Amino acid sequence: xxxxxxxxxxxxxxxxxxxxxxxxxxxxxxxxxxxxxxxxxxxxxxxxxxxxxxxxxxxxxxxxxxxxxxxxxxxxxxxxxxxxxxxxxxxxxxxxxxxxxxxxxxxxxxxxxxxxxxxxxxxxxxxxxxxxxxxxxxxxxxxxxxxxxxxxxxxxxxxxxxxxxxxxxxxxxxxxxxxxxxxxxxxxxxxxxxxxxxxxxxxxxxxxxxxxxxxxxxxxxxxxxxxxxxxxxxxxxxxxxxxxxxxxxxxxxxxxxxxxxxxxxxxxxxxxxxxxxxxxxxxxxxxxxxxxxxxxxxxxxxxxxxxxxxxxxxxxxxxxxxxxxxxxxxxxxxxxxxxxxxxxxxxxxxxxxxxxxxxxxxxxxxxxxxxxxxxxx
Amino acid sequence: xxxxxxxxxxxxxxxxxxxxxxxxxxxxxxxxxxxxxxxxxxxxxxxxxxxxxxxxxxxxxxxxxxxxxxxxxxxxxxxxxxxxxxxxxxxxxxxxxxxxxxxxxxxxxxxxxxxxxxxxxxxxxxxxxxxxxxxxxxxxxxxxxxxxxxxxxxxxxxxxxxxxxxxxxxxxxxxxxxxxxxxxxxxxxxxxxxxxxxxxxxxxxxxxxxxxxxxxxxxxxxxxxxxxxxxxxxxxxxxxxxxxxxxxxxxxxxxxxxxxxxxxxx
Numbered sequence: 001x002x003x004x005x006x007x008x009x010x011x012x013x014x015x016x017x018x019x020x021x022x023x024x025x026x027x028x029x030x031x032x033x034x035x036x037x038x039x040x041x042x043x044x045x046x047x048x049x050x051x052x053x054x055x056x057x058x059x060x061x062x063x064x065x066x067x068x069x070x071x072x073x074x075x076x077x078x079x080x081x082x083x084x085x086x087x088x089x090x091x092x093x094x095x096x097x098x099x100x101x102x103x104x105x106x107x108x109x110x111x112x113x114x115x116x117x118x119x120x121x122x123x124x125x126x127x128x129x130x131x132x133x134x135x136x137x138x139x140x141x142x143x144x145x146x147x148x149x150x151x152x153x154x155x156x157x158x159x160x161x162x163x164x165x166x167x168x169x170x171x172x173x174x175x176x177x178x179x180x181x182x183x184x185x186x187x188x189x190x191x192x193x194x195x196x197x198x199x200x201x202x203x204x205x206x207x208x209x210x211x212x213x214x215x216x217x218x219x220x221x222x223x224x225x226x227x228x229x230x231x232x233x234x235x236x237x238x239x240x241x242x243x244x245x246x247x248x249x250x251x252x253x254x255x256x257x258x259x260x261x262x263x264x265x266x267x268x269x270x271x272x273x274x275x276x277x278x279x280x281x282x283x284x285x286x287x288x289x290x291x292x293x294x295x296x297x298x299x300x301x302x303x304x305x306x307x308x309x310x311x312x313x314x315x316x317x318x319x320x321x322x323x324x325x326x327x328x329x330x331x332x333x334x335x336x337x338x339x340x341x342x343x344x345x346x347x348x349x350x351x352x353x354x355x356x357x358x359x360x361x362x363x364x365x366x367x368x369x370x371x372x373x374x375x376x377x
Numbered sequence: 378x379x380x381x382x383x384x385x386x387x388x389x390x391x392x393x394x395x396x397x398x399x400x401x402x403x404x405x406x407x408x409x410x411x412x413x414x415x416x417x418x419x420x421x422x423x424x425x426x427x428x429x430x431x432x433x434x435x436x437x438x439x440x441x442x443x444x445x446x447x448x449x450x451x452x453x454x455x456x457x458x459x460x461x462x463x464x465x466x467x468x469x470x471x472x473x474x475x476x477x478x479x480x481x482x483x484x485x486x487x488x489x490x491x492x493x494x495x496x497x498x499x500x501x502x503x504x505x506x507x508x509x510x511x512x513x514x515x516x517x518x519x520x521x522x523x524x525x526x527x528x529x530x531x532x533x534x535x536x537x538x539x540x541x542x543x544x545x546x547x548x549x550x551x552x553x554x555x556x557x558x559x560x561x562x563x564x565x566x567x568x569x570x571x572x573x574x575x576x577x578x579x580x581x582x583x584x585x586x587x588x589x590x591x592x593x594x595x596x597x598x599x600x601x602x603x604x605x606x607x608x609x610x611x612x613x614x615x616x617x618x619x620x621x622x623x624x625x626x627x628x629x630x631x632x633x634x635x636x637x638x639x640x641x642x643x
Contacts (some may be wrong), residue, residue, distance in 0.1 A: 209503035210493050210514060213482075217490045220479035227427060227473075229465035229494025229557050238500060250562055346481065 009352070016351045021197055028193050040189060041257065042301050046251050047192040049293040051199045053277040054286060055246035059273075062207055063239045065218030066295040068271050069129065072149030073244045074251025075156055075266035077118035082169045082250035082261040083107075083162070086116040090171035097167065098160045102113075111191070115252040122248025123241045125152070130240040132234065146268065157263040168262025175256045188238040189286025192253050193269055199246055204285055206242070213237055219284075275299075277333055282327045287349040292342070303327055378451045380405055381426070381469075381592050384621045386435035387616075388421050391520055395421040397617040398435070401595070403561065408587060408594040410608035411629075412601075414637060417614040419597045420474055421607040423565055426595075427471045428461035439467055439561075464492055470559035472550045474566045474597075480539040484530055484549055486536050521556060527589065528552045528582075530541035544575045548582065555590055562586075564596040568603045576600050580607050605629065613637065 031043055052070065059067045086094070088106050099105075109117075133144045156163045163169070175188045186194070206212050214235050217225040226232045256263040279294045281288030306327060309319040335342065388396045402411055406514040411419050424430045425604055426437055438453045456464055465471075479487050496517070496614040502510040525531040533541060536551060547567055554562060567583065568576040580603050587594055596605045604611060606624040613621040613628060615637040621628055628634055 205504045205506060206575035209500075209506075209510075210489075210496050210498075210517065211500045211503050212491045213486060214493045216482060216486075219480050219491075220481055221477045223429070224479065225472065225490075226461045227429075227465060227471055227477075228491045228553065229462050231460070231462045260563070368426070 012176040013351045014167065017201075024193070024197065028189060032187070032189055033050050044189055044192045045188075045301075046259050046294045046297045047193040047196040048250055048257065049277060050196045050290050051246055051250040051294045053272050053281065053289040054203045055243045056278050057281075057283065057286060057289045058203060058215075058246075059239050059243045060208070060278060061282075061289075062212065062219060063236055064319035065134070065236060065240070066138055066239070068142045068268070068275070069145030069146045069174075069244075070247050070274055071268060071270040072145075072152035072268040073126060073247035074254065075149075075152055075263070077115070077248030077251030078255030078261045078266070079115045079156060079163055079169075080118035080121055081111070081246070082172050082255050084109040084117070086169055086172050091169075093165050094167065094171065095161075097148070097165070101161050105161065110177070110322065111256075115175075115249060118252040119245045119248040122251070126241045126244025127199075127237065129221050130237045130244075134236045134240060143357055146271075149266075149268070149271065153266050154264050154330070156313040163263075164190060164232075166263055167259055168264075170260045172256060172259050172261065175253075185263040188256060192257070195249060195253065196253075199249075200286070200290060205305055205317045207286060211235070211238070212326070212331055235367040276328060278342075279332060280335055280342055282344035282346065283345035285342065285348055287347070288342050288344030291344070300324070378453060379403060379438075379508050380430050380440045381595065382438045382440070382453070383426065384436045384438070385420075386437060388418070388427055389433045390429060394617050396425070396432075398613070398618075399612075399614070399619060401612055403593050403595055405502060405593055406587065407610065408583070408596065408608050410506075410604045410611040411595065411597045411614065412599070412604055412611060413614035416499050418489060418617040419614055420565060421617075422614070423563055423597060426463040426464075427469060427498040427563060428456070428459050431458040439469065445466060454642075461472060462494070462577065465557055465559075466561040467556065468485065470557045470561070471553035471561065471563035472547075472565055472567060474555055474569065476546050476550055478538040478546060478550060478553070478568065480537070482538060484538055484541070485518075485521060485525065485548060487553050487565065488524055488556045489517055491553045492517040492521060494557060524552055524556055528555075528586075544578075547571070547579070551586070557587065560591075562592050562594045564594060568598055568600045571600075573602070576603050577622075579603065618619055 028043075031040065035043065052074070056067075056070055059065050082109055087108055091100055091105060091194070094100075099181065127149045129145070133141060136144055157166050159165070171334050177186045177191055178184070179186065214225070216232045217228065217230060218232055218235060222232055240277055251266075254265075259267070273296075277292045278289060280296055281290070281292030303324045306323040307321050309321060310317050379402040381401070383399055383401050386396060386399045386578045387394065399418075399422055401411070401422075405470070411422060412418055421430065425432045436455055438458050440451050441454045442449045444450075454467070456469075467531075479490065482490070496513060498510045498513060499509070503514075504533045522531065524532070525534055528551070530545065530549060530552060533545065541549060551562075551564070551567065561578065562614065564583070568579050573577060584607060584625045586592060596604075596608070598608075605628075608625060610624060611624070611628045612619055613631070613634050620633045620637060621642065623631070
């Protein structure tokens with residue numbers, strides 16, 4: 001929030017944002033042509049983690065609630081999409097232990113409404129869980145949300161005739177959305193990145209608006225926020241429901257990219273991955289969340305060699321499965337010790353900053369000095 | 378009709394009676410003081426009026442202007458046990474004994490946030506940025522800037538609020554309370570930790586905002602210089618019990634007050 005922006009600057013920023021989105025679109029189009037399937041998959045995963053990390057930053061960073069329930073809400077979204085979009089034939093093959101309930105057996109929805117419904121169902125669950133749980137604070141809240149996420153997972157494991165239990169659902173077709181009027185088909189990559197960009201725009205506007213400022217006020221001082229007339233509970237619940245919605249959408253997309261959905265995917269480790277991204281990026285910075293989502297997701301894949309045997313100079317390192325996660329745990333520890341507020345802290349990208357970058361780089365301050373001068377004025 | 382009236386307001390914490398049968402009333406444009414030794418129950422009384430605590434017994438009433446038919450009439454509204462945010466919406470704003478600013482946010486943001494309660498757009502329109510919402514947000518910023526100018530903080534608008542000097546933080550907290558458009562201002566020890574010069578400035582500041590914003594002020598204060606200088610009526614609490622009430626001159630000569638503050642000769 002830069003205070004009162006002039007109309008001119010606002011228009012300039014809007015144009016620059018539109019251009020940036022266009023450039024990203026072209027780059028993605030090129031990526032779809034020139035990248036192989038494996039690289040493309042990582043790219044798509046980056047998009048999904050952008051959605052997920054922003055959703056978590058909203059509650060954990062801006063409202064200051066330590067919630068660890070993401071995996072549960074993602075499971076709801078993923079299962080909704082999987083159950084509604086898997087063709088009836090594939091469903092028949094999946095449910096060999098116990099037949100699927102009749103009302104789900106013949107259903108086959110298009111992806112767009114199914115994914116949205118996944119988000120909405122996750123949001124409704126967020127409302128139901130949030131209403132009692134958001135009266136808690138700090139670690140108590142973390143434990144309660146974590147518990148609810150596990151409950152959702154256990155329920156899905158045991159509702160054999162609906163979710164196929166621990167066998168999971170296989171054979172989910174790849175997402176394709178055909179735009180109605182112009183008859184243009186978006187592939188999985190496009191669907192994911194359009195959602196990611198929409199999520200970024202949504203969050204930026206939400207966080208910079210009056211409601212976003214109320215969220216920040218709650219983070220800074222709950223008692224003062226309430227005394228300033230902000231209904232703290234209502235605002236917390238609102239943020240929690242919005243975050244759940246995006247977690248549901250992200251979960252639906254994740255199930256799609258994997259092609260299968262099973263309860264083991266939605267263990268705490270999944271939430272941990274998002275926490276890692278959020279902490280790395282800086283709790284309270286959307287920019288940090290986006291950057292970290294890309295960096296961490298790419299690094300997760302690049303560091304895969306740690307899990308198999310490799311040579312480190314003259315030393316032969318035997319393959320230790322899980323060494324990759326050790327590296328990430330170390331990374332997390334280093335960040336917490338040396339950069340406790342993440343790479344971005346609460347700073348955000350702005351076009352103004354970028355435009356003034358060349359000048360500030362010349363005097364070696366990277367925008368920091370400019371900031372101080374503004375203050376003393 | 379009084380703007381604020383408490384009726385036998387009592388608060389018990391277990392066996393301790395923090396405030397016992399407190400009856401205060403605040404008239405329009407008055408500045409009244411609530412004094413007493415440490416632990417007398419002053420802040421507890423504040424917390425009940427602002428909704429942080431629900432009184433164990435007794436009632437709290439606000440005199441509120443309501444439009445009935447085609448004319449505005451004053452009605453008395455029972456606010457006992459309402460949420461703090463709802464009470465603030467009715468026009469009661471407060472500051473805190475230990476300053477509670479939104480530390481990591483700028484001075485301007487602190488004040489803008491206090492406008493949020495009067496915003497009647499929903500969150501969707503804030504994301505979509507409907508023209509109507511944008512206009513309202515611009516108005517919020519303009520109003521906040523005007524307020525900062527009035528309290529003399531406009532040159533610090535982009536500073537993080539924690540980086541302000543102590544006296545300025547107090548002033549900002551009052552400005553933030555003013556941004557909620559209150560009729561009644563509750564000040565909890567506004568001069569705490571101030572040197573004589575700062576508290577003198579504060580005294581004039583409080584008098585000025587009372588006139589400029591058409592306020593009625595209830596304040597807790599330890600600095601006798603401030604209390605005696607600015608309050609028109611004073612209530613004295615000791616161990617939760619109201620031991621005296623009157624104008625500054627009466628209070629200064631009241632033997633019970635002297636006893637409570639200085640002890641009694643055996």
